[in-house]
Amino acid sequence: MAEQVISLQVNGAEHRILTADHRTLLEVLREDMAMVGTKHGCDLGECGACTVLLDGRPVLACLVLAVQVDGRTITTIEGMAEDGTPHPLQTAFSEKGAAQCGYCTPAMLLTARALLDEVQAPDPDDIRQALAGNLCRCTGYNKIIEAVEAVAGAQD
Amino acid sequence: MGTGHNVLGRALPRVDSMEQVTGATRFADDLTLPGTLVGRQLLSTHPHAVIAGIDTSRAEALDGVRAVITGSDLPITYGILPVSQDENTLAIDRVRYVGEPVAAVAADDAEIAERALSLIKVDYEPLEEVVDLEQGLSEDRPLIHGEGTGRNVHRSVALEFGDVDEGFGVADHIREDVFHYSGNTHAALETHCALASYDAVGKLTLWSSTQVPHYLHRSLERVLELPAGRIRVVATPNGGGFGGKTEPFSHEFAAAKLSMLTGRPVRINLSREEVFYAHRGRHPVLMWVRTGFAADGRITAMHFRSFLDGGAYSSYGIVSMYYTGALQTATYQIPNYRFEGVRVFTNKPACGPKRGHGTPQPRFALECQLDRAAADLGMEPVGIRLVNAVEPDSLTVNHLRITSCGLSECIVEVAGASDFTARHGRLPHGHGMGLAVGAYMSGAGLPIYWNDMPQSEVQVKVDRGGGVTVYSMATDVGQGSTTMLATVVAELLGLQPSDLAMVTADTDLTPVDLGSYSSRVTFMAGNAAVEATGKVRDRVVRAVAEKLEANPADLVLADGRVSVAGDPATGSDWAEAVRMAIATEGPLIESGSYRAPELAGPYKGSGVGISPAYSYSACVVLVECDAQTGMVAVERVWLAHDVGRSINSLLVEGQIEGGVYMGLGEALFEEQAFRGGLHRGPSLLDYKIPTILEMPPVEFIIVESIDPGGPFGAKEVGQGPLLPVVPAIANAVHDALGVYVDEVPITPDRVVAALRDLARGGSGRFGPESVPDFDFGTPVRVEPPEGFVAP
Amino acid sequence: MTMRLPNFEYVAPATVDEAARLLSDPGRSSLIVGGGTDLFPKIKRRQAAPTTLVSLSGVDEMRGVRFDSAGNCVIGASTLLADLAVSHQVPPVMAIAAASIASPQIRNTATVGGNLCLDTRCNYIDMPETWREASGHCLKDGGEVCWVAPRGNRCWAINSSDLAPVAVALEGSVRLTSVHGERLIPVEDLYHDDGIACHTKSFEEILVELLLPSGGTRATYRKLRRRGSIDFPLLGVAASARFDEAGTCVSARMVIGAAAPAPVRATEAEEFLIGRQFTDEVIGEAAGIASGPVRPQDNTDTGSRYRKWMVPVLVGRALSDLVADDG
Structure with a gap:
């Protein structure tokens, strides 16, 4: 079995991991690093539930090999709060009712964060386009848009 | 605040939301126990076949395989309804659909488990398959349950309330229409997962994403032949349920059995494909409805026939069938009503309950037909609904007891907010508006298995520091039941919901609640919580009143204090008050319960549809249709919902919006479709649940009718708001394009087919032409209830 | 996580030459992987079982957009679709299609x-393993029969690339490199109208870059799909044209995607358009001509009949785009 030692910057910390080539980033995060905040809904890139940030951009951890991202920077939901202070998006999702069952929430938050990091004042259409790869089965999305808008407005 | 309430009705966050947004919520697949084995199931690749033999020897011999089981290892059948226990954990002798589990393995890792499955050899002898309604009703096909050939009728019903022939006799106008509602599925984002651990002293614990830990507990006891006291079921937070996790599933028993055999924890997490096969989603229903109207639009009689394609097993099917006829009368005054229904078995995954259970299909038929009747009679959609709308404190011809009812208010409000009457029929080609209504139960009136115990029990325990812990088996599937309970308790004790500790959904720790289905939790667990908390409150008030030498009736609990009304400085803070209560009367642990009143009518089947209260909704949608591509975009939705009383407006809005979303998906996108016995696409790419780009803004109007039986007057909101969305969209598409698509989902190919028919001079209709000729037998005549007033 | 990848070796060479050498190593059964978003789901569903994946992500020279001395816009094959979608250097239609x-x-x-090398898709093959066993493995899946057209002996899986029809409409070409040398071929010639042997590129060849000639062409891409995101096209129409000062068409290309195993050039309709002005009548007639040879099969969402109906609709809209003020 082909294996490699790789180095991942996950949520600001350096991790050196021995992993088989064929394992996905999703498997390594959840199984080797106990970061189970990253979810899985289809394993085939069709639902967005496993979204993490790779060098700040949202990608699907179920379709990325861990060895493919050797040396790169990864942000998961566990790294979204800083020094125990929730990210404003986390607070807004809570206050606006943007999470119901909470299963798509980590991916949704990370995707929204990537948008806000990139675009100063996204309009609702920017928000929709950015979140168009994240399926949510509970909320009907509108409260998610409201939460992102609220934070976008505040950082404006 | 001015409402006279501490926290009731406010838009407070869910009590578990910070865990959710930090990724700390632990779903079933997020739990880890040392030494956990990977469980996997082998699926049938035949829709209908005899299992001539299974050879597991090569799988068993594989290094790293710890156990392999087949049907004979778990011979006891199960099924959610006591009358239809027709499922085995793993198929015995026969497979009845593609995807049915036939064997299960537990192995050291996923790769070994997969390898082991490939080494199991199953000898199938294919049988002729039965894959649709027509084949199900054929005399010549093999019986799916039983030997030989014959009609695969699971159950049929024929009921008549009042005198339907007489009702049609006095009608000025009669319409007959045929509709088809395709099957669809829940597609919760979390795939079902169970983790079983059978420990050294013989106790089994099962963590599972189930909506019904109590029913699962009972089923495990039977199937595994273990005493209830040696089984603990913990319902983990469900990553979405919608009815899809509302009965015991094969993988739950298999994981448990494999753990018992190996002495190690075993996890089975279904793949997305397996979830499509586990299904239990919306039944495809073919419907024929004949309705008589007086010239003023009043319904004089209705004859409704429904044909359900049930799939291979019973699931909730008998109940689903009854539901397709039960709630027509909950919205409209129908003086004479005949309902005939039949459910057939087919070689496909079993259908069951999905949000709205059995009622979105007839609601679609009824609301579409009503619009056409209005046009026939020269009436407006609003007018014909208002003239027929059910009144509060009334009885229906089929013995439903209506208490609070905000239906007319919902219609008026939603039509007003959307300017419906001025815009309907007057928008440019391609733009349209549609209206529809719905009603749903606030909990099924009867439990699933007959018993005269409470349907919900809640305990409230207060410690000496004032900490309050609420114990309830109510299961949060995302709808916010835990927050609802916390809000009810906090309201009564003058605390904040976030102050409370909530212990839920654990058969070892919490008193019984029947589960998160039939929109029962707010009404039933809410009432149980009110009772339990009321006892706690009374004791604390008594102790403080004694100290203050005040009249207990003058005391209020607010902002963490127990004091004389209007004088917060008096009295005690909450913790001190609690200590006084414990000192005077002992441990501060109280319980409450709820049991629905006796509501069943005098006929078989009357247990379905009865509820202590009904919610009401009305919906208007605005659509834009592309007259060339047939693509339908919903631009805006207005939805008014009578929730009785809003306990938490944020959650109420969330349920409304989520219901609109799911209705939108059913109306335009989603179909659990088959080619023969094979699912057309068991994936989230092929099964099209709407993305954020398809979701329109929703304007909601919360109507509070204050139900006399509900906790603080509250009723349900989890399922009702979905119901009117589907027909409202269908009616709007007609308004936009002049075509009738009498089959959901209203896909672009169906719209274009209807448009082409219209262009060729046809009626512009796409949909089924007729229903099968099926003999339902002579209907059972049921007299309307005493006190029933025909309109 | 129930769908896992099987064991394989992953190598990420730093140069095209090294990648080419690895691909021609007879000791390996190698596949090229770019982003992996098409390949990994297929491997997870056990539609492919490579022993080695040769990644191109470590090849810096294959990323980004530049212009060559002839004025061609050269897009490196490892350029991310997200970067293409916001690029101001590429023809706008390319960015729109990418987005x-x-x-x-x-x-x-x-x-x-x-995306250019997307494997053909079909709702009989892009299915889980159990499903395919239940259905019976199809022609593309090692079986004997194409379930879409069981009487024939060919595979009808669909080319669902969005960039392919656009690149063909823009008269693009691709540079292919292998240990045997390098060749530059029109994008059109990259595809073969067969769902199995759908690319003319050999397994040893690496698609290094896409070259788009510069200037003078109006172009558009119309895509039909059920949802605004995630979904593959039900149909895609790319069109380009040049006009003289009087508004008469001097050259035209019309390419229909997601209808067949290869992008379909509507050559008859192209010829019809030359020398004509795009009036509504001309557009309507061209749309009719264009849709003649397009015969979608019932192997994706919504079925063949509807997709056939939609060909003239999309072609008409695409042609109208070309003469719209903002086209």
Whole structure:
């Protein structure tokens, strides 16, 4: 079995991991690093539930090999709060009712964060386009848009 | 605040939301126990076949395989309804659909488990398959349950309330229409997962994403032949349920059995494909409805026939069938009503309950037909609904007891907010508006298995520091039941919901609640919580009143204090008050319960549809249709919902919006479709649940009718708001394009087919032409209830 | 996580030459991987079982957009679709097509080369393993029969690339490199009208870059799909044309995607348009001509009849785009 030692910057910390080539980033995060905040809904890139940030951009951890991202920077939901202070998006999702069952929430938050990091004042259409790869089965999305808008407005 | 309430009705966050947004919520697949084995199931690749033999020897011999089981290892059948226990954990002798589990393995890792499955050899002898309604009703096909050939009728019903022939006799106008509602599925984002651990002293614990830990507990006891006291079921937070996790599933028993055999924890997490096969989603229903109207639009009689394609097993099917006829009368005054229904078995995954259970299909038929009747009679959609709308404190011809009812208010409000009457029929080609209504139960009136115990029990325990812990088996599937309970308790004790500790959904720790289905939790667990908390409150008030030498009736609990009304400085803070209560009367642990009143009518089947209260909704949608591509975009939705009383407006809005979303998906996108016995696409790419780009803004109007039986007057909101969305969209598409698509989902190919028919001079209709000729037998005549007033 | 990848070796060479050498190593059964968003689901569903994946992500020279001395816009095959979608250097229609592909997350890993070399798709093969066993393995899946057209002996899986029809409409070409040398071929010639042997590129060849000639062409891409995101096209129409000062068409290309195993050139309709002005009548007639040879099969969502109906609709809209004020 082909294996490699790789180095991942996950949520600001350096991790050196021995992993088989064929394992996905999703498997390594959840199984080797106990970061189970990253979810899985289809394993085939069709639902967005496993979204993490790779060098700040949202990608699907179920379709990325861990060895493919050797040396790169990864942000998961566990790294979204800083020094125990929730990210404003986390607070807004809570206050606006943007999470119901909470299963798509980590991916949704990370995707929204990537948008806000990139675009100063996204309009609702920017928000929709950015979140168009994240399926949510509970909320009907509108409260998610409201939460992102609220934070976008505040950082404006 | 001015409402006279501490926290009731406010838009407070869910009590578990910070865990959710930090990724700390632990779903079933997020739990880890040392030494956990990977469980996997082998699926049938035949829709209908005899299992001539299974050879597991090569799988068993594989290094790293710890156990392999087949049907004979778990011979006891199960099924959610006591009358239809027709499922085995793993198929015995026969497979009845593609995807049915036939064997299960537990192995050291996923790769070994997969390898082991490939080494199991199953000898199938294919049988002729039965894959649709027509084949199900054929005399010549093999019986799916039983030997030989014959009609695969699971159950049929024929009921008549009042005198339907007489009702049609006095009608000025009669319409007959045929509709088809395709099957669809829940597609919760979390795939079902169970983790079983059978420990050294013989106790089994099962963590599972189930909506019904109590029913699962009972089923495990039977199937595994273990005493209830040696089984603990913990319902983990469900990553979405919608009815899809509302009965015991094969993988739950298999994981448990494999753990018992190996002495190690075993996890089975279904793949997305397996979830499509586990299904239990919306039944495809073919419907024929004949309705008589007086010239003023009043319904004089209705004859409704429904044909359900049930799939291979019973699931909730008998109940689903009854539901397709039960709630027509909950919205409209129908003086004479005949309902005939039949459910057939087919070689496909079993259908069951999905949000709205059995009622979105007839609601679609009824609301579409009503619009056409209005046009026939020269009436407006609003007018014909208002003239027929059910009144509060009334009885229906089929013995439903209506208490609070905000239906007319919902219609008026939603039509007003959307300017419906001025815009309907007057928008440019391609733009349209549609209206529809719905009603749903606030909990099924009867439990699933007959018993005269409470349907919900809640305990409230207060410690000496004032900490309050609420114990309830109510299961949060995302709808916010835990927050609802916390809000009810906090309201009564003058605390904040976030102050409370909530212990839920654990058969070892919490008193019984029947589960998160039939929109029962707010009404039933809410009432149980009110009772339990009321006892706690009374004791604390008594102790403080004694100290203050005040009249207990003058005391209020607010902002963490127990004091004389209007004088917060008096009295005690909450913790001190609690200590006084414990000192005077002992441990501060109280319980409450709820049991629905006796509501069943005098006929078989009357247990379905009865509820202590009904919610009401009305919906208007605005659509834009592309007259060339047939693509339908919903631009805006207005939805008014009578929730009785809003306990938490944020959650109420969330349920409304989520219901609109799911209705939108059913109306335009989603179909659990088959080619023969094979699912057309068991994936989230092929099964099209709407993305954020398809979701329109929703304007909601919360109507509070204050139900006399509900906790603080509250009723349900989890399922009702979905119901009117589907027909409202269908009616709007007609308004936009002049075509009738009498089959959901209203896909672009169906719209274009209807448009082409219209262009060729046809009626512009796409949909089924007729229903099968099926003999339902002579209907059972049921007299309307005493006190029933025909309109 | 129930769908896992099987064991394989992953290598990420730093140069095209090294990658080419690895691909021609007879000791390996290698596949090229770009972003992996097409390949990994297929491997997870056990539609392919490579022993080695040769990644191109470590090849710096294959990323980004530049212009060559002839004025061609040269797009490196490892350029991410997300970067293409916001590029101001590429023809706008290319960016628009890229922005319409799959989902934002997928565009952040998927590459231009990967989309151009997308394997053909069909709802009899892009299914889980159990499903395919139940259905009976189809022609493309090692079986004997194409379930879409069981009487024939060919595979009808669909080319669902969005970039392919656009690149053909823009008269693009691709540079292919292998240990045997290098060749530059028109994009059109990259595809073969067969669902199995759908690319003319050999397994040893690496698609290094896409070259788009510069200037003078108006172009558009119309895509039909059920949802505004995630979905593959039900149909895609790319069109380009040049006009003289009087508004008469001097050259035209019309390419229909997602209808057949290869992008379909509507050559008859192209010829019809030359020398004509795009009036509504001309557009209508051209749309009719264009749809003649297009015969979608019942192997994706919504069925063949509807997709056939939609060909003239989309072609008409695309042609109208070319003469719209903002076209």
